[in-house]
Amino acid sequence: MPININLDKxxxxxxxxxxxxxxxxxxxxxxxxxxxxxxxxxxxFSTLEAICEALDCQPGDILEYTKN
Amino acid sequence: xKWHLNILRLIINLSIIGIIILGIIISFDLxxxxxxxxxxxxxxxxxxxxxxxxxxxxxxxxYVFIAIYLALHLFLLTKFVSTNISIKALLxxxxxxxxxxxxLRNIGxxxxxxxxxxxxxxxxxxxxxxxxxxxxxxxxPQFLLFYVLGKILLMISLISAEGELIKQENELTV
Numbered sequence: 001m002p003i004n005i006n007l008d009k010x011x012x013x014x015x016x017x018x019x020x021x022x023x024x025x026x027x028x029x030x031x032x033x034x035x036x037x038x039x040x041x042x043x044x045f046s047t048l049e050a051i052c053e054a055l056d057c058q059p060g061d062i063l064e065y066t067k068n
Numbered sequence: 069x070k071w072h073l074n075i076l077r078l079i080i081n082l083s084i085i086g087i088i089i090l091g092i093i094i095s096f097d098l099x100x101x102x103x104x105x106x107x108x109x110x111x112x113x114x115x116x117x118x119x120x121x122x123x124x125x126x127x128x129x130x131y132v133f134i135a136i137y138l139a140l141h142l143f144l145l146t147k148f149v150s151t152n153i154s155i156k157a158l159l160x161x162x163x164x165x166x167x168x169x170x171x172l173r174n175i176g177x178x179x180x181x182x183x184x185x186x187x188x189x190x191x192x193x194x195x196x197x198x199x200x201x202x203x204x205x206x207x208x209p210q211f212l213l214f215y216v217l218g219k220i221l222l223m224i225s226l227i228s229a230e231g232e233l234i235k236q237e238n239e240l241t242v
Contacts, residue, residue: 032242034240042241
């Protein structure tokens with residue numbers, strides 16, 4: 001998929017672990033893993049908002065479009 | 069939903085038993101006609117399936133007819149068993165389950181094929197070998213029953229395919 005998820009990079013920059021983020025934004029670690037591995041078909045605005053708030057970043061920092 | 073599915077399962081199980089009994093009766097008739105060759109098997113077929121027939125076909129046509137008739141009902145039996153398995157999966161795994169559309173498409177196309185083949189068999193045997201034109205009308209209700217049932221199942225399989233996709237998307241929405 002040409003949409004890349006840069007969640008690992010942001011998490012590393014913030015020094016936060018995946019399970020910590022999952023707990024903060026209220027989703028399961030399994031769902032967060034789906035998002036991180038790019039298997040997700042869609043992301044809810046509420047989830048995106050929670051991630052941005054928890055990581056203090058913009059949606060563009062997490063989602064990146066690359067041409068095939 | 070469970071109540072409706074259980075009723076459907078009961079009807080399908082009774083149909084399976086009915087087909088098995090029909091198969092036993094046909095096999096018994098066939099065996100008794102082979103053991104006692106003085107009784108005409110063609111006359112028996114005429115009496116059982118083509119009451120308004122004006123002619124009687126040869127014995128070989130009667131044997132071929134009953135063999136195909138039996139094979140068709142065995143094919144229908146496999147489709148009823150598949151339907152039973154599909155309903156069991158519905159009860160166990162919920163309204164939409166993986167590969168449901170394939171199961172329904174298989175059953176639906178099987179019913180349509182059975183309807184067409186049985187009608188063709190009765191039509192060809194009745195009109196060309198027993199001179200019974202009324203079979204065209206007499207066999208129509210059963211043909212329409214399985215044909216319409218098959219078409220409905222094919223339509224449901226398309227809806228199920230769409231549902232499966234939506235369910236998968238919903239499960240992969242974070």
